[in-house]
Amino acid sequence: MKVVVNIKLKDLVLDPAGKATQDALCSLDFNVKNVRIGKQIVFDLDKKNEDEARKEVTKMCEELLANTVIEDYEIVL
Amino acid sequence: MKVVVNIKLKDLVLDPAGKATQDALCSLDFNVKNVRIGKQIVFDLDKKNEDEARKEVTKMCEELLANTVIEDYEIVL
Numbered sequence: 001m002k003v004v005v006n007i008k009l010k011d012l013v014l015d016p017a018g019k020a021t022q023d024a025l026c027s028l029d030f031n032v033k034n035v036r037i038g039k040q041i042v043f044d045l046d047k048k049n050e051d052e053a054r055k056e057v058t059k060m061c062e063e064l065l066a067n068t069v070i071e072d073y074e075i076v077l
Numbered sequence: 078m079k080v081v082v083n084i085k086l087k088d089l090v091l092d093p094a095g096k097a098t099q100d101a102l103c104s105l106d107f108n109v110k111n112v113r114i115g116k117q118i119v120f121d122l123d124k125k126n127e128d129e130a131r132k133e134v135t136k137m138c139e140e141l142l143a144n145t146v147i148e149d150y151e152i153v154l
Contacts, residue, residue: 003109006117008117008119018118018120021118021141021142022120024141025120025137025141028137028140028141030133030136030137031122031123032080032120032121032122032123032137033120033121033123034119034120034121035118035119035120036118036119036120037116037117037118037119038116038117038118038119039114039115039116039117040083040085040114040115040116040117041095041098041112041113041115042085042111042112042113042114042115043095043099043102043109043110043111043112043113044109044110044111045108045109046108046109046110056107059107060102060105060107060109063105064098064101064102064105065098
């Protein structure tokens with residue numbers, strides 16, 4: 001099963017990389033706002049059942065993939 | 078309009094961060110394969126028309142957001 005995990009900074013956390021990208025885009029005359037940059041982790045998981053897979057991937061996020069103090073994660077199966 | 082750009086390394090490009098994450102997950106007894114890590118850039122674009130927006134975001138990717146030599150990008154409107 002293919003799994004996609006999107007990890008992004010919580011809304012209240014400052015995103016300097018996003019701000020720098022926004023400034024760069026605006027300097028190229030692109031009219032963008034609220035640029036936020038996150039990680040996307042894609043992998044194969046040896047599970048047939050979606051509920052089981054979601055439980056396991058949640059564990060992965062909580063234990064390793066996301067820093068839950070400052071990041072939120074979204075699991076896409 | 079909210080725009081999501083997913084940027085990932087081309088398949089033939091080695092992904093050391095993905096490999097390190099895979100090893101870490103396996104050491105925690107998670108059975109995962111082919112871990113690949115990419116970027117997800119989210120922003121607001123002042124466009125009503127989807128075709129226009131897609132054309133502009135493609136230009137952003139080609140000019141700044143993606144290194145098209147080693148990265149592929151996907152635009153989600």
